[in-house]
Amino acid sequence: MASSKNVFLGIDAGTQSLKLLAYDGDSKQILHVCAAPLELISDEDGTREQLAEWWLDALRQCMSELPADIKSRVRGIGVSGQQHGFVPLNQQGEVIAPVKLWCDTSTIAECEEITARFGGAERCIDAVGNPILPGYTAPKVVWLKNNKPEVYAELAHIVLPHDYLNFHLTGEIFTEHGDASGTGYLNILRQEYDREMLSAMDPERDLLPLLPPFVEANATTPLSAEAAQAYGLPSDVMVSSGGGDNMMAAFGTGSVAPGVLTMSLGTSGTLFAYSGKPAIDPQGDLAAFCSSSGGWLPLLCTMNCTVATEITRNALGKSIPECEELLAQSQAGAGGVTSLPFYNGERVPNLPHAEASLHGVTASNATPANLYRAAMEGATFTLRRGLDAFARAGQEFTAIRLTGGGAKSPHWRQMVADVFNLPVEVPAQQEGAAFGAALQALWACSDDNTSSVQLSEHIALDENLGCQPQADSASAYQTHYQNYLELLSQQYPSVQ
Known part of the structure; x- marks a missing residue:
């Protein structure tokens, strides 16, 4: 063999x-x-x-x-x-x-x-x-x-x-x-x-x-x-x-059939899912893309995901393990500190001229732990708006498949589960788009390449990395997310 x-x-x-x-x-x-x-x-x-x-x-x-x-x-x-x-x-x-x-x-x-x-x-x-x-x-x-x-x-x-x-x-x-x-x-x-x-x-x-x-x-x-x-x-x-890299990542995570929502926590943050028909968001937040497996792949892309956490980490002078410790020391809501993490402007919402900003900072909550958690929460809240966009386009999900560099953080995985109030699954193969490109080649070269669903046998989940929403945190994050949306609309009235 x-x-x-x-x-x-x-x-x-x-x-x-x-x-x-x-x-x-x-x-x-x-x-x-x-x-x-x-x-x-x-x-x-x-x-x-x-x-x-x-x-x-x-x-x-x-x-x-x-x-x-x-x-x-x-x-x-x-x-x-x-x-x-x-x-x-x-x-x-x-x-x-x-x-x-x-x-x-x-x-x-x-x-x-x-x-x-x-x-x-x-x-x-x-x-x-x-x-x-x-x-x-x-x-x-x-x-x-x-x-x-x-x-x-x-x-x-x-x-x-x-x-x-x-x-x-x-x-x-x-x-x-x-x-x-x-x-x-x-x-x-x-x-x-x-x-x-x-x-x-x-x-x-x-x-x-x-x-x-x-x-x-x-x-x-x-x-x-x-x-x-x-x-x-x-x-x-x-x-x-x-x-495209997102289309190939869909192969790598199994988003070649309906019902699987993939989130990639990379330099940019993305949410995408397969659809058998065009899925159009009337507000335009959701990109109505086609898939590379036949069909469509509605997608949302933010421009500031690990960018926000890395800039904050470097400013704090901390290593990644040290920042994981900071997350363990902080609570949902970052002590009242909220980050609008638009270091590169932003695509969704469409704010190309936006700049990053911190809000609610006081003498008592300006701790490294709260600042780092606020950066991670801000990036996650911006992606959370995408779930609303998918709902407007008529799609619902029972779990999130998480990939990208940010998925290596156990605290970020749990934060995603709590903010989205959905179970998080992590593919065993974390090579993302490169793995997906190899799978597409396998599919295209196979004798029976009419349906990409057969690729599911190549997608394994790491049971040790998956997590469920924690009731208390999920409830708290509903409030913190709404506060984020209100702050976003106050700072940028054009955002609906």
Whole structure:
């Protein structure tokens, strides 16, 4: 069994690193994981960019660390990429500008320009399922047009980060509906590019020919001979359609069937769940995305999750274990200290210019324990608003599957259970999107790939890490959450 050729590689190009994972579909074991760090270009105007060549350098480094005996058994590769990024290519397939990322907020003016031309935010939601927000791809394209017209004139292909890595591996340009639904110009109801939205982006140029064609979620494309030789992989390896990091994380946590709500506590915080039909929040807080397994994946993304706890931890000069001790010393509500943790502005609620702030601080409650708990509670409360958005879209859940770096904290796991008043489950495999990308490749390469539900046999839960809501804390958090909402609306009246 160990020598069978049933190993699948998952590649995840995130904001902070590129990760490579090897999974044995027969033994159901992760054989190898490695990562290479990525830099970030930042500016005070909200610019957050990377160079696409950094991803390729990181991929080469990770592939060089993959043992030869594992390489010889690879059957398929799946690629996960950070959503919403804009990789501009010329006719020769060369990258012609830095890649604006999901966390880039320098495109506020372009969002307003597109929205006004299309007829307003409500019409955007009605027509394509989502408003045009700074994180999405559409305003990034218009930003290039407005700020670098000479580069925009060369633009021949508009691709997403995971599309670009697939192009590097196969020599083919294509995309799938999951990642494409985070662009702003995909009509998620019809699952096709929206010509009117493309016209709102550029009334003078037809952008449709610049967009990659779609492949099905279970499609595969051969690894190019050049990539196989460069990475020492078998010549018959297939590359699956891949998808955005949240869509791949859905594979890794089992959110490929209704009823499973996944929460990721990473740099950004996300909530998502599979739906067999479009799930649209009339207030626009819930992104009406498609899944990368067929169907839809309504999702909420906040921009300040572990960002808030890490900034606070560093300010306090504490280690992570020391901060866990602080949480043990504090109570729900942080002694009256409330944090609005908008260090990077915020996407949901849509507050790109917001700044972080502390409220209710007094001489008696300004302790390290309360300050750290308030940061964690603020990030969790912001995500809790997402449960209300899912309810508006007609979805209910019986448990939360927790993943991401924050899920390593036992106090944060319990806080999520109490704030959401739902049981928390933790997948045994905590490699997130990279593991999910490998599972998508396994599914796409299988003889029967009509339904992704079969992947449930590869999803195990760690019974030792799960937790139930504690009645007293859950009751207290209902009050603290309402206080948070009132403070949020006082500080930002535009927030409903």
